Amino acid sequence: MLGFLTARQAGLDDPLRLRRAESTRRVLSLQLNHDRDVDRIHGNGINTIDIEVIEGRYMLSGGADGVIVIYDLENYTGKPQYTCKATCTVGRSNQHVHKFSVETVQWYPHDTGMFVSSSFDKTMKVWDTETLRPAEVFQFDGNVYCHHMSPIARKHSLIAVGTKNPKIQLCDLKSGSSIHVLQGHRAEILSVRWSPRYEHILATASADSRVKVWDVRRASGSLFTLDQHNGDKSKASSEAVNTAHNGRVNGLCFTGDGLYLLTTGTDDRMRLWNSATGENTLVNYGKVCNESRKGLKFTLSHGCSPEFVFVPCGSSVAVYALHTGELVTMLRGHYNSVDCCEFHPDYQELYSGGKDCNILAWVPVLRSPDTEEESKDAKKGAVGQSSVNPVFQDTWSSDED
């Protein structure tokens, strides 16, 4: 650290390097910290969370009972102990609340005044954050599994919506109507993602175990379909041709630079694809438990030198190194399966929501002060125990001697 700092001072290093090293270190030290709490608002499982990118201050969460909550993540108290307050809630009493489980929520990428939510009640609602009223409601003929707005789009304001219908709907926020349909999948669409690099590139994952990449300007069909065997026909059985996974594909995520695409499937595999060519990079992540029948929201770190993947895996969140596939750590804290996680790029914090109604904040552990060594000694010895929290003390009774 000191080396990085002096190098930075001397101008030897790219400023990015220090930043990357520090954020990597922070990501590696992510822990469940009792200094950071998130209000317990949801009375049911949490399906999705999203952190806005403009300020990095507000977090949206959608629950299985249709409730949407907005949290304020920013800690202005000056104390390390902070509980993220819910600033506003679309509760069950709200007349516009989703009737059924909210599957996806997303902030409008350019402004916190608007967010979009989609639900199993076959609607997608565009909300005005100030009034908490839907500005626009899109009706579909099937459960909406997912939607996504392009984070970089300047020339269009399309929302890709995956429903129970195999056709992907493209809704235009300008006109407030569904303007386009992408055909090609044979089963429900579990996940859709816009490329963060090219605003017209869209990746979709479906229960027919295929992942397709589209250019929305081309109406004729998809650009290509990801193939787990990279076109090697001899390895694939006839049914498995052009499939990304051997089960439902329920998670999609582009890397921050948009060069790679990550997919997860119910075959307990995670695959990394080259998003330009559709080639399977064959990174082996091992077994990634995945029993979700709906979409799975996983996320990637941002700004670290080896990037990390955070994948919900049962009741814990697995952290993998992106390119090596090495399992870095398991973040264990939830008491039921985890459905979604979101990375806060500014503070290197991770928020995860699961069926146990908790949103847990995984905060980097600050480097312990220098007194740490002493206090550790004190813990073993009998002196200096006052410096430690009394509940951390050992209480061996003397009669055991």
Add this chain to the structure above:
Amino acid sequence: MEQAQRDRLSELVEELTTSGQPELNQDKMKEIKKICKVSTDCLDHIYHSVMSQLNQDHAEIRLSAFQIARELFSRSHHFRNLLVDNFQEFLELTVETDLEQPLPPPKEVAKKLKVSAIQTVQSWQASYGSAYKKLALGYHFLKQVKKVDFQDVEARSVAERRREEERQRRMDRIYRERVEAATRDMEESTQEIQATLTEMKSCLNLLLPDEFDLSDPWTANHSLQNSAPTNQCVAEDEQPCCSKDLREERECRGKKSNSVEEKKGKDEREERGKKKKKKKSGVEEREERKGKDPENSQKGNKAAKEGEEEEEEQEEGMRKKTDRTVTEEERNEVGKEEKKEEGQEVLREGEMEEEMEDEEQGGLRCTEGQGEDGLDEDSFIRNSGLISHSYSLDISVDPDVHVKETEDNEAVISTILDLDRLITTKHLPAVQSWVQVFTKSDQQQLLRRALDLKKSLEAALQKCKELHIDCKTRVRRVMKAYADEEPDNDDDDDFEEVPEKEGFEPLIPDHLREEYGLEPSSSTSVALTDKKPPSKRPVAPAPQSSSSSSSRRLKRLIEEEQDPTSAAATLHLLKQRLCQPTTSSATSPSQQPCLGPSTSTVSGPSTSVSSSDKRALEAPVVPFGLDLYYWGQDQPSAGKIIKSASQHQFWVPCEMEEEVENEELSAEGRSRYISFPGTFTPVSHYCRAPLANGTLCQRQDRVKCPFHGPIIPRDQEGRPSRQEDRLREEKEKRRRMEEQPDWRDVELMREIEAATGEDLGSSRLTTKGKGKKRKYPNLSDLKQNANTARSRLQRKVFSKSSMRRVAEAMSKADRRKHDKFSNQFNYSLN
């Protein structure tokens, strides 16, 4: 950490967890703590061993492991860290948070584990929740997602609680309905019960008029009832006297030392004793008093002893319960001797006494008058005819009231008995059921009312019982009437005069006896033996033979026998009639094998008809048949078969023989098969082969013992007594020895092995037997639970061989489907 410590810890954990005890062994736990205190490595080690034990599929192991964890959790921060880090798994294994991972059997222990784990988590949360975030999260998870109610010790899930509530509601409803029904019932029958009680009361009043029964049985406490009336009687009659006596006695005591007076008293006693009569207390006292008066006036002051005696007598009188006779007497006195017409003997006796006493009184009065003039003893004797002034008393007072039934009070008594029965059989059970219902549903008001009713009913019953109503007279009387009729019955022997009854059955099957109003079981055998013996031996008269223990039942039986319409009466008559003719006959049962209950219908009448003829009894009785019907005659149509010609009007088949003679049939008409299987002789010999435990085989097989072969004569020790048998047995033994040589005896080998430490293979010899010993004998066996009817059936039905058999049969049937006549049922199954 040293290896020794590590091993010791593992050993201790295993011992503790496999002990199967609900609580941990404190000594071992202390040792664990002692070791763990040394270093965190030990804690790591023990944490892992505890977790591995928690993963065992046995609730007892888990419970013990959980208890160890609980002990350490409160001690060590490091252990807390370890456990909290893996708190999800810990909860899954102890609180059953994962539905797909239920707690293992046995069920009760699992439940206990769950409850204690939940309580523990709560207490942990209270003390450590603020410091360990995951602990708090786990607690909230249990509370909010799993909806565990930490206040509820039962640790029930929401569904369980709802079920419980549902059940409670249902029970409430049922109780409410019952209460309503009972209330309604009570409203309806209170009137009736009150009427019954009133009736009872007035009946009792009639029997025992109120003067003698001054305490109201319906309000008074019953323990007092015995003494109360007497007390009051005495008090009424003699209160003044008593007080007077007491005063006198007080005077007397002052002059106790006077010997002359003593003598006087003695004399007086003798004088009275001369009368040689038994006196009843009330009268007695009066007399005493009267006798005393002269003495007092004489200043010859009564002897202290006498005074004491008197006192005693009075007390006795107070204590004792008034006999009916006594009360009668007193009444007589009070009512100026009006009641001398009492018919009862006892009473008469009492009255006689009374008369005598009256005379006495007269005499005494004379004495009294003269006594004032200062007469001495002689003149007293002369005047009164009494030798002594005192007399000894012998009082025998029956402590109970006895009411005898007479013609006068017959109606009253029968009413009382009816009411008594009504109360015991109907009202009291009803009231008791109400009391139960009200107690359960907590209805104070109604409960009190019901209890009042019950109390009064019981009081009435008690009162009724205390009367000791002697109702046997009634029975005896009716018996007598019956006996009067009997001579007529004895005279005529035949059946003509017996009133024909519909469905008359001399023999009533056991299960029907209740219906016929007979004794269910005890007299059944009697009746049967009564039936049989006609040929056997003289039988005692029926009423004695029907030996039922309780007189009540006997009474009922007798009563029923007097009712000519009842089956019992018929049976009774029949019995008597059957007995009489056969009193002289005596035949051994072995001579009549055919005679049994099944043939008694025939044998009964036949024996009675031919009762005069002794020889006829000795003849075997056989079922009636055609051969008997045509006894000594030609059977005209025997063995002829008539073939029916066509029944058609016009169609006549070609000529055929209409009658066919069948030889066999005709022979059958004249013959009779009598099968004689011989008699059963029970086996009297034993196998007597020597057993391993030193005794002899006690099996009684006729020819061959299944364990020891053919049964041969043996001596005291069980050795064969014949030479060849002995040789054969020895040869057998030698052969067996060869099969398994002596030195390979398992016990011996085991001993040698234990001594030398070398494996001789004793285990190999035994393993074939009962299977291996269980590893942890203290844990409850989980497989044992599987031994249910279902599992046993399952083993049979789903065994490999049977499954294969079924599969074969099915596939065979399947193959047949493509055969020629596969669509026809006839062909499908063979």
